[in-house]
Amino acid sequence: MGDNPDFRQHGDRIPGVAGGVVGRVNDLSYEEKRERLEELAPEELAEIEAGDEEDEHDLPSLPNAAEHEEIRMRCAPNPNGPWHVGHARMPAVIGTYRDRYDGWFCVRFDDTDPETKRPDLDAYDAILEDLEYLGFEPDEIYRASDRLETYYDHARELIELGGAYTCSCPGEEFSELKNAGEPCPHRDKDSETVLAEFEEMIDGEYESGELVLRVKTDIEHKNPALRDWVAFRMIDTPHPREEASEYRCWPMLDFQSGVDDHLLGITHIVRGIDLQDSAKRQRFVYDYFDWEYPEVVHWGHVQIDAYDVKVSTSTIAALIEEGELDGWDDPSAPTLSSLRRRGIRGEAIVDAMVELGTSTSDVDLAMSAVYANNRELIDDDTDRRFLVREGNQLPLGGSPPDEANPPLHPDHESRGVREIPVGDAVLLEPDDVPAREERVWLKGLGCFQYTRDTLQYTGEDIDVVRDGDVDVVHWVPARESVPVRMRTMDGDVSGRAEPAVAELEADEVVQFERVGFARVDRHEDDETVAYYAHP
RNA sequence: GCUCCGAUAGUGUAGUCCGGCCAAUCAUAUUGCCCUCUCGAGGCAAUGACCGGGGUUCAAAUCCCCGUCGGAGCACCA
Numbered sequence: 001m002g003d004n005p006d007f008r009q010h011g012d013r014i015p016g017v018a019g020g021v022v023g024r025v026n027d028l029s030y031e032e033k034r035e036r037l038e039e040l041a042p043e044e045l046a047e048i049e050a051g052d053e054e055d056e057h058d059l060p061s062l063p064n065a066a067e068h069e070e071i072r073m074r075c076a077p078n079p080n081g082p083w084h085v086g087h088a089r090m091p092a093v094i095g096t097y098r099d100r101y102d103g104w105f106c107v108r109f110d111d112t113d114p115e116t117k118r119p120d121l122d123a124y125d126a127i128l129e130d131l132e133y134l135g136f137e138p139d140e141i142y143r144a145s146d147r148l149e150t151y152y153d154h155a156r157e158l159i160e161l162g163g164a165y166t167c168s169c170p171g172e173e174f175s176e177l178k179n180a181g182e183p184c185p186h187r188d189k190d191s192e193t194v195l196a197e198f199e200e201m202i203d204g205e206y207e208s209g210e211l212v213l214r215v216k217t218d219i220e221h222k223n224p225a226l227r228d229w230v231a232f233r234m235i236d237t238p239h240p241r242e243e244a245s246e247y248r249c250w251p252m253l254d255f256q257s258g259v260d261d262h263l264l265g266i267t268h269i270v271r272g273i274d275l276q277d278s279a280k281r282q283r284f285v286y287d288y289f290d291w292e293y294p295e296v297v298h299w300g301h302v303q304i305d306a307y308d309v310k311v312s313t314s315t316i317a318a319l320i321e322e323g324e325l326d327g328w329d330d331p332s333a334p335t336l337s338s339l340r341r342r343g344i345r346g347e348a349i350v351d352a353m354v355e356l357g358t359s360t361s362d363v364d365l366a367m368s369a370v371y372a373n374n375r376e377l378i379d380d381d382t383d384r385r386f387l388v389r390e391g392n393q394l395p396l397g398g399s400p401p402d403e404a405n406p407p408l409h410p411d412h413e414s415r416g417v418r419e420i421p422v423g424d425a426v427l428l429e430p431d432d433v434p435a436r437e438e439r440v441w442l443k444g445l446g447c448f449q450y451t452r453d454t455l456q457y458t459g460e461d462i463d464v465v466r467d468g469d470v471d472v473v474h475w476v477p478a479r480e481s482v483p484v485r486m487r488t489m490d491g492d493v494s495g496r497a498e499p500a501v502a503e504l505e506a507d508e509v510v511q512f513e514r515v516g517f518a519r520v521d522r523h524e525d526d527e528t529v530a531y532y533a534h535p
Numbered sequence: 536g537c538u539c540c541g542a543u544a545g546u547g548u549a550g551u552c553c554g555g556c557c558a559a560u561c562a563u564a565u566u567g568c569c570c571u572c573u574c575g576a577g578g579c580a581a582u583g584a585c586c587g588g589g590g591u592u593c594a595a596a597u598c599c600c601c602g603u604c605g606g607a608g609c610a611c612c613a
Contacts, residue, residue: 010593058548078613116612171611179537179609212611223538225609233611253613276539277608300541300606355547355562362606366546369563379576411576443572465572472572514573535574 058354059096063295068267071103075131075138076110076257079123081313082328083130083336085349085365086302092353094270095136106140106264107131110257112250114239119145121240126328130336134346142264144256145244151251152202154259154289155213155232159194163288164231166197167214178227181220187228201234204248208236215255217284225277226284231255258282262291270297273360299358306367306489307334331531332489339370342531343509343519348374371534378509378517383408386420386443386474387486387512387530389495391427393478396448398457406444420444420498425478426455427496432473441465441472443513474513486518488532502528509533 065071073094077087094105107128111119124143131138158164167174167186177184198213200206213232221227230252238245251259257278261269271278279296286293304311309319311334319325319333329337339349352369384406405417422445434440434450439458441447447464448455464470481496497512504510504520510530511517517533 007593076613080613110613113612116610174611175609209611221538223609225538225607227609230611235611250611252611257613273540273607275608275613280539280608298540298607305546352547352563357548359541359548360606361541363548364546366563369547372563375575382575384573384575406572410571410573441572445572462572474573511573511575513575517575 059093059100059357062097062101062268063297065101065268070267071097071101072265072267073097073103073105073270074108074261074264074266075105076108077127078113078117079109079111079119079127080117081120081123081317082126084311084313084316085304085334085336085339086311087130088134088336088346088349089299089302089353089356090270091131091134091136092350093358095134095350096354097268097270104139106142107138108142108260108264109144110253111143111145111239111241112253112256113235114244114250115235115237118237119240126337133336133340134350142260143241144251144260145239145241145247147256147260148244148247148249148251150263151232151256151259152249155198155251155255156195158215158231158285158288159191159198159213161288162191162216163285164198164213164215165189165194166201166211168211170209178219179224181227183219183228187216187219198232201232201249204234206234208234210234215281215284217281223277223280226280229254229281231285254278254281255285258285261294262286262289266294268295268297270299270358273298273300297358298360300360300362302356303362303364304334304367305364308332309334331487341519341521342533343378343517344370344374344533345377348377367534374534375517379511380409380411382509382511382517383415384410384513385418385498385501385510386476387484387495387497387501387515387518388427388429388474388476388481389486389493389515390430391476391496392430392433393425393427394433394450395425395454396422396457397451397454398448398459400446400448400457404442404445418444418498418500420500421477421480423477423479426475427478427481428473428475432471432475434471439464439470441470442475443472445475474515483527484530485527486512486530486532487521493532497528504528 062071075090075094077083097103098105109119109124128141155164165186166189167184169177169184169186174184197211201211201213211234212230214228215231217226217228219227232249232251232255234248235250236248239247269279276298279293283293309315309325309332316325316328316333316335320327325333327333328335329341331338331342336349340346348370351373352365355369356363356365400422402422404420404422406420407413407417408415426442432440436450439447439449440455441464447458447460447470449458465472476496476498480499482499482502484495484497484501486493486495501510501520502523506520506522509517509519516535518530519533521529521531523529
């Protein structure tokens with residue numbers, strides 16, 4: 001139409017004409033379409049078929065991936081506690097990219113604040129365990145607190161390049177100058193003085209707040225967030241790691257992370273929008289050193305539905321401290337260790353995180369998506385068992401069989417059947433107790449009518465269920481069942497299970513029929529403890 | 536106040552760069568039906584979205600402008 005403006009007045013007929021053609025094309029088989037396209041436009045076909053491979057990935061391609069010999073990424077957690085569900089996003093995404101590009105990723109603990117974000121010594125290993133649970137093994141592990149000398153060396157070099165200055169302005173005063181776009185009096189110091197003062201910082205000759213090293217950026221930059229930011233500051237509190245406890249002069253994230261990303265050969269940085277300006281800040285350092293900045297992907301925050309507690313390490317820690325939660329793996333804690341204890345596979349979480357993509361807007365993760373993934377992973381392998389929660393006891397009459405033999409898995413009869421002794425009374429969940437004179441089908445056992453306070457065995461065959469007149473319910477023998485405490489997100493539920501549950505291996509995941517999936521946690525003297533996963 | 540981002544069904548996502556049956560993809564969710572000795576699994580179906588307003592154009596989810604809403608940074612936190 002650009003070539004033939006005369007056609008424009010007939011533009012509204014395009015849908016009619018194109019529609020017919022599209023209709024005819026849609027009627028062709030896949031092979032016919034492919035053949036026809038090969039005749040008309042082989043290069044288009046090639047593009048489409050390349051695209052087909054692309055479509056198998058849930059994540060968008062990494063920017064300029066082809067230009068790098070090896071895709072190298074890092075996961076840079078602050079070890080201030082075990083991971084919550086939201087933390088799974090980073091390993092899920094970069095681990096998925098690593099597999100896709102045959103790349104590399106490391107875990108680098110950015111533990112450079114011994115005070116405000118004080119590292120928790122147990123968290124280093126806890127995080128690595130969480131990572132293993134998710135199914136990833138890092139190619140390398142680093143701790144920033146091992147690398148202080150490297151950061152100092154680069155700071156010295158930066159000072160010699162005239163890219164940094166020591167500054168003793170109180171924070172508030174500097175902030176005012178900065179917001180006005182005015183340099184502070186320390187900005188023009190010669191580099192010998194700066195270097196000497198920086199060495200004194202390293203030697204611990206200043207106290208917290210007395211002197212910082214700033215990167216000289218552009219004091220009039222239109223974005224105030226980028227103006228002369230702090231690279232090193234003094235911290236009086238010793239680092240909890242023995243190896244790092246003597247250091248007092250600590251780099252800020254933007255300096256440490258910027259230097260490390262270069263030294264580790266990181267090609268792609270994935271991080272949250274809270275660090276949107278980090279790349280812009282770090283670029284000033286990169287420019288001084290004449291380094292090339294990695295590609296950056298930013299994503300928004302993840303909210304997770306289904307949890308009452310706020311998903312943040314410090315909030316969870318506080319709730320544990322107050323006794324609101326039993327620990328990091330309490331069933332209602334939004335942590336990875338909790339999901340693991342509930343029998344949810346790390347893979348289910350990873351898949352859900354990958355499905356979220358890498359959009360810069362904030363996203364909500366629906367736990368139902370994780371549950372759906374997990375159900376798909378485990379359903380086929382999971383044996384069925386009966387658990388009756390807060391059961392009502394009902395005597396049996398009419399000489400029912402001594403033993404019931406429901407299958408371990410309805411879709412796999414070859415796995416065999418369970419052997420559940422019946423006895424002279426059963427427990428039913430309150431909602432399942434039939435009305436007077438009504439019938440109910442006890443799964444794997446038979447049909448019963450509720451008459452004169454007893455369940456009378458009627459001996460009818462399964463057709464009564466197929467006719468739709470009789471509800472099918474789960475049950476346990478009143479006497480030979482075993483006590484179970486099932487821990488759920490909404491609190492503990494007591495119940496009784498078929499006897500074999502007392503013999504299950506810890507860690508086995510079962511489906512309590514009509515209740516949901518749960519993981520057997522342990523057997524205590526008087527009860528079995530299970531953790532509920534999901535319906 | 537200054538500076539950056541972003542906005543497609545309940546949720547997430549594809550499409551946006553390069554406008555053209557996009558009366559919009561897929562998954563999940565919810566509901567109904569079929570199947571099943573589970574409320575699980577499987578099958579089928581329904582529900583449900585381009586933030587608003589202008590502009591450009593024969594044609595706008597897509598490009599431009601203005602709003603609105605949301606997020607982020609302006610830390611000696613990460």
